[in-house]
Amino acid sequence: MTQPFTPNPKETVPEIRLLPDEDTTVMNQEEFLRKLFEQDPQKGCEHLFRRYYANLCNHAIRFVYAKDIAEEIVAEVFANFWQNRIFERITVSYQAYLYKAVRYRAYNYLKYELNRSADLESVIQLSEPSMPPDAQLHYNELAHKVENLIQGLPPQSRKAFQLNRIEGKKYAEIAEELDISVSAVERLISRALAKLRQGLKGEWLIVFFINLLF
Amino acid sequence: MKMNTSIPKNVLFDFFEGKATSLQRRLIEEWLAHPENEILYFQWLNEWESQHPQYMPETELALQRFKGLMNDSDSQTPPRINDVSTEQLTPTINRFWRKWAIAASIIFLVGISAIFFQRTLRYERFQTGNAQTKSILLSDGTRVTLNANSTLYVPRWGFAKTHRQVVLEGEAEFVVSHTVDHQRFVVQTDDDFNVEVLGTEFVLFARERGKKVILNKGSVKVHYQEGKQLALKPGDMITFNTLDNRPQLQKVNPQHVHNAWKNHQFYFDNTPLSEVGEIIKEHFGVEVVLADTSLNQRRLSGYFKADTPQEIAQIISTLLNISIEQTEKRLVIHNPSSKNL
Structure with a gap:
């Protein structure tokens, strides 16, 4: 059996982390990318993907707390970037666009997951919202909130939740690892989700209402 | 006009870490109110993420898949109806848009005719009659169980390199095998509706009176009309009524009863x-x-x-x-x- 989403620790660190990212190079970077996209959009997309994929996944996971979902979100952002030729419309920064798009999708996912009875239509309508200046800061705070809530879970519940979401383990596997019954695992995980839901409800509304106001 | 003050990088890093004071937050907020600082904000965010990885995603594998997708939408390989329409960003109408809309509709038409004229040629057909069920093992290890009066089309000459695709009319249970290179498995129904997965178990119902997807394990994405899509979690049942085609989400429990027809x-x-x-x-x-x-x-x-x-x-x-x-x-x-x- 292959474990689809478990990273291989022996694998070399992705190239992206080794690139220098000094302030002075950012404009040159953007300039370089713009030229690349003019010549060969596919190469441009590839370059962005190589450079940002790992970091964007790491960013998305702060919100959705599941590897496969984080990767799915980033893959979708890139697919959309290519299929709708978003790159033709980037005037300021490719990097900023990618982060914003990932955050927005992660936010929508969280909203959808935590509020199952929400009007599905409104959740799936993924248009780029016009955001207030500090909306980007709210995202950081939302990520902290998620992290704190998870840290605050009872140890057993946190363990089960992390094994399930991060390691992608099935309930039965978790039951074996923690030496408890499958139904106990179910209870632990649903308790964790309930805690998250409860803890984020208020947070959620703040961000949500700001979106409505602007 | 307020002066655009600069901000020390470590203050922003503290903020990313959740260690900034409320005064510092205000400072950042004011700083970020200048749109030109946004670039630097995201650049530093990216740098911070590089320094604080939580796990190591497999970039190369994911890139292969992304390359597949890019090559796919260049050519006219299997008709994926909603290849061209996903969300619109800011509705700026520029000259590219019209050009791409025309190109999109041509691809769309080619896709549609490909479905009708090439299906018999390109796909092998598995069919069930009244009160029949049939189990089919595909070349990739995926098992499909067809309910009565249903048809499954499988590519005659094997799956494409980039993704696995089959077409379903009727109702079937899919136990999709997960491939080493994380290839997507797409089940297309006749209309603008398909289900996309990596490896999972689900029941797809696509008949005259509507569409229904019930997910047992893993996760699936349901694409329906004009690039709209939904992600399902285990135990979710999503129903589309033919009349209004609006999705309705329900939790189903126990899950196994929805493939009772297998027996x-x-x-x-x-x-x-x-x-x-x-x-x-x-x-x-x-x-x-x-x-x-x-x-x-x-x-x-x-x-x-x-x-x-x-x-x-x-x-x-x-x-x-x-x-x-x-x-x-x-x-x-x-x-x-x-x-x-």
Whole structure:
């Protein structure tokens, strides 16, 4: 059996982390990318993907707390970037666009997951919202909130939740690892989700209402 | 105009870490109010993420998949109807848009005709008749169990390099195998509707009266009309009514009853008789007529085994105390009271 989403620790660190990212190079970077996209959009997309994929996944996971979902979100952002030729419309920064798009999708996912009875239509309508200046800061705070809530879970519940979401383990596997019954695992995980839901409800509304106001 | 003050990088890093004071937050907020600082904000965010990885995603594998997608939408490989339409960002109409809209509709038309003219050539067909179920093992290890009166089309010459795709009319259960290179598995139905997965178990229902996806394990994405999509979690059942095509999400429990048909069993959960009639028609190919409108209100619950329409008719008539008249192609359900009058 292959474990689809478990990273291989022996694998070399992705190239992206080794690139220098000094302030002075950012404009040159953007300039370089713009030229690349003019010549060969596919190469441009590839370059962005190589450079940002790992970091964007790491960013998305702060919100959705599941590897496969984080990767799915980033893959979708890139697919959309290519299929709708978003790159033709980037005037300021490719990097900023990618982060914003990932955050927005992660936010929508969280909203959808935590509020199952929400009007599905409104959740799936993924248009780029016009955001207030500090909306980007709210995202950081939302990520902290998620992290704190998870840290605050009872140890057993946190363990089960992390094994399930991060390691992608099935309930039965978790039951074996923690030496408890499958139904106990179910209870632990649903308790964790309930805690998250409860803890984020208020947070959620703040961000949500700001979106409505602007 | 306020001066655009600069901000030390470590203050922003503290903020990313959740260690900034409220005064520092205000400072950042003011700083970020200048749009030109946004670039630097995201650049530093990216740098911070590089320094604080939580796990190591497999960039190369994911990139292969992304390259596949890019090459895919260049050519006209299997008709994916919603290749071209996903969300719109800011609705700026520029000259590219028109050009791409035209190109998109051409690809769309090519796609549609490809479905109709090339299907018989390119796809192998598996079909079930009345009261039949059939289990098919695909080349990638995926198992498909077809319910009665359903058809599955599988590429005759193997799957494409980039993704696995099959076409379904009717109802089937899929147990999709996860490939080493995380290839997507796409089930297309006739309309602008498909289900996309990596490795998972789900039941897809696509018949005249609507569409339904029930997810047992893993995760799936459902694409429906104009690039809209939904992600399902285990235990989710999503239903699309043919009339309004709006998704309705329900939690189902226990999950296994939705593939009861695999063992010629029927599962009803407070199901209206009219729907029971539809299910019998889909399964046995006999028309079910409710002779009395009051019968529409009657509902049926339970788990039944029946190999013939006669058997199920008998069960229903006993349970609901109604009479059922059988001809070769029809079951007519009467309300006994009205008949007696």
